[in-house]
Amino acid sequence: MGAQLRIYRRRIRSVKATKKITKAMELISASRIVKAQQRVNASTPYANELTRAVTAVASFASVDHPLTSFEPNPKRAAVLLITADRGMAGAYSSSAIKEGDQLIAALRQRGLDAQVYIVGRKGVSYYKFRDRAIAQSWTGISDNPTYAAAREIGQELIKAFIADSATDPDGVAELHVVYTEFRSMVTQEALAKRMLPLEVVESTGPAGLLPMYEFEPTAESVLDALLPKYVEARIYNALLQSAASEHAARRRAMKSATDNADELIKSFTRRANAARQAEITQEISEIVGGADALASAMAGSE
Amino acid sequence: MALRVEVVTPEKKIFSGEASMVRARTLEGDLGILPGHTSLLGVLVDGEVIIKETSGQSTTFMINGGFLSVNNNRVSILGESSN
Numbered sequence: 096m097g098a099q100l101r102i103y104r105r106r107i108r109s110v111k112a113t114k115k116i117t118k119a120m121e122l123i124s125a126s127r128i129v130k131a132q133q134r135v136n137a138s139t140p141y142a143n144e145l146t147r148a149v150t151a152v153a154s155f156a157s158v159d160h161p162l163t164s165f166e167p168n169p170k171r172a173a174v175l176l177i178t179a180d181r182g183m184a185g186a187y188s189s190s191a192i193k194e195g196d197q198l199i200a201a202l203r204q205r206g207l208d209a210q211v212y213i214v215g216r217k218g219v220s221y222y223k224f225r226d227r228a229i230a231q232s233w234t235g236i237s238d239n240p241t242y243a244a245a246r247e248i249g250q251e252l253i254k255a256f257i258a259d260s261a262t263d264p265d266g267v268a269e270l271h272v273v274y275t276e277f278r279s280m281v282t283q284e285a286l287a288k289r290m291l292p293l294e295v296v297e298s299t300g301p302a303g304l305l306p307m308y309e310f311e312p313t314a315e316s317v318l319d320a321l322l323p324k325y326v327e328a329r330i331y332n333a334l335l336q337s338a339a340s341e342h343a344a345r346r347r348a349m350k351s352a353t354d355n356a357d358e359l360i361k362s363f364t365r366r367a368n369a370a371r372q373a374e375i376t377q378e379i380s381e382i383v384g385g386a387d388a389l390a391s392a393m394a395g396s397e
Numbered sequence: 398m399a400l401r402v403e404v405v406t407p408e409k410k411i412f413s414g415e416a417s418m419v420r421a422r423t424l425e426g427d428l429g430i431l432p433g434h435t436s437l438l439g440v441l442v443d444g445e446v447i448i449k450e451t452s453g454q455s456t457t458f459m460i461n462g463g464f465l466s467v468n469n470n471r472v473s474i475l476g477e478s479s480n
Contacts, residue, residue, distance in 0.1 A: 137409040144405060144473045148438055148466050242407040242477075308468070311439030312425045320440045321464065324477070331407055 097374045103367035107360055114356035117349045120183065124346035128280065131339035135277065138335055142328050149325045151308050152318045153293055160318045165292050166259065169268030171208045173230070173255055174198060174287075175248065175330070177274040177337040178218035180237045185348035187275065187283075187341055188217035194285035195273040202271075210267055212252065214334065230255075240338055245331035252330075253323050256291055270326070274333035275340035281347075283340035290329055293322070398432040399451050404458055404474045412456065418449040419472050421465050430467055437467040446474055 176195040178188040195218075199209040210230040213219050215237040222229050231251060236244040258266030270291040275283050310317045402419055404412035419430045422444035430437075441463045448456045460476035467473075 134408075138407055140403065140410045141405040141407045141475060144403075144466065144475050145464075148464060148475075151438060151466075245407075246477075308436045308438045308466075311423050311428065311437055311465075316424065317438050317440055317464075320462075321438075324464075324475075328407060 097370065099370045100367055100374060103363050103370060107363045107367065110356050110359045110363065114353055114360070117352040117356060121346055121349035121353055124342045124349060127342040128339060128346060131335065131342055132277070135332070135335045135339055138328075138332060142332055145321070145325055145328050149293070149321055152310070152314055152321060160315065160322065166268040169207055171210055171267045172202050172269035172271060173210045173212060173252055173267040174202075175212045175252065175270070175272045175333075176214070176218050177237065177272070177333055178213065178215035178221075179341045180216045180234055182217065183348060184341055184345040187344035188215065188221075190285045191273055191275055191337075192218060192221055194287050198271055198273060198287040202269075207269070210255070210265075212248070214248070214337075236334070237338060237341065240331065240334035242327075242331050245334055246327050249323060249327035249330050252290075253326055272330065272333050274337045275344075277336045277339040277343065280343055283343055290326055398470065400430065400432050400470050400472050402448055402472045402474070404446065404448075404460075404476065406476050406478060412448065412458065414448075415451045416448045416472070417451050419474075420445075420447040420449075421460075421474065422446075423465065428465070430465075430472060432470055434467050434470075436469070437465070439465040441465055441474070441476070446476075 174195060176191065178191050182188070195211070199211070202209050211222065211228070212230050213222060213232040214234075216234045219229065219232045219234060233244065233248060252270055255265055255267045256270055269289060271287055271289050273285065273287045275285050277283055399415040399417060400419060402412065402414060402416045403410060417432070421428055421430075421439075422442055423439040424442055428439065441460055443461050444459070446458045446460050448458075450456060458474075458476070460474065461478045463474060463476035465472070465474050
């Protein structure tokens with residue numbers, strides 16, 4: 096077997112091995128998307144109820160709460176950036192990071208410093224490599240986020256938010272979250288949203304006119320207890336959506352890797368066949384040439 | 398007339414059904430809700446939520462911190478965790 100042919104065969108083998116891996120990853124991600132989607136759906140009733148309640152209390156005009164009010168001289172804003180723990184997901188993490196960079200630039204134009212909180216190893220390594228400051232980071236949760244993780248992040252952010260940004264170096268005046276919204280299996284979009292001061296998002300559930308609620312014990316204490324939960328639920332939802340998007344992005348990336356492997360195998364097989372044929376042709380012409388030379392040498396000697 | 402009751406946690410919906418009465422513990426003490434109750438938003442403390450279903454059966458949940466919202470005979474109980 097010729098050297099050329101051997102090299103082609105070796106490459107076909109290695110591409111085939113890679114293809115098996117990418118195919119497996121594609122299938123794993125495909126099954127995880129479904130699970131992640133179910134978790135998003137399972138968390139929706141809670142989020143809807145909470146949003147309704149927050150809307151009801153917040154539209155109760157007489158309430159003045161630190162979590163709903165704007166600081167007069169904002170100095171800093173917190174940005175929660177949700178990225179993946181692992182790669183192999185195409186542009187998933189980098190588009191979230193890019194969206195975050197745009198948000199930070201927009202904040203800077205308004206004269207605000209950004210304090211960045213990061214979820215996911217990809218975001219952390221991006222910031223570390225560029226020597227940018229990270230206020231706090233959480234890793235190992237992006238794949239399968241739990242409510243406990245969302246609560247921990249929420250408490251940290253609320254603590255920073257309650258501190259006055261004008262006097263406290265750790266205080267922030269705004270909370271933003273950058274996550275990847277899961278629209279469908281094929282569409283995911285990196286989004287930046289403001290969580291606090293309150294910007295109540297419309298719930299997808301049954302809307303309608305809000306009734307005049309009675310509060311037990313008072314509107315203030317209801318809001319006190321409600322808002323941290325609201326922030327946690329928003330973070331939880333962002334984490335879940337990001338997880339679903341991550342799996343969808345990984346599935347797509349792995350699908351195109353598998354397709355590319357197929358293409359490569361096809362073109363290498365063609366080239367290997369051509370090399371094999373060229374080898375045979377060469378051998379034949381060598382034999383024919385050799386026989387000719389022998390025959391003419393015999394004829395000359397006679 | 399009956400109450401439509403839902404008990405939800407961030408992770409999933411754990412109860413949904415019709416009830417004749419709901420009892421829950423708010424910051425100011427136990428609160429019973431019967432059909433026709435006025436719209437209410439209350440903060441719950443850790444404790445039991447007892448739902449008397451229209452079938453006569455009574456279901457009890459342990460709720461760790463949460464909310465109760467009543468509106469138009471719809472009762473939603475939002476617990477952070479429960480068992």
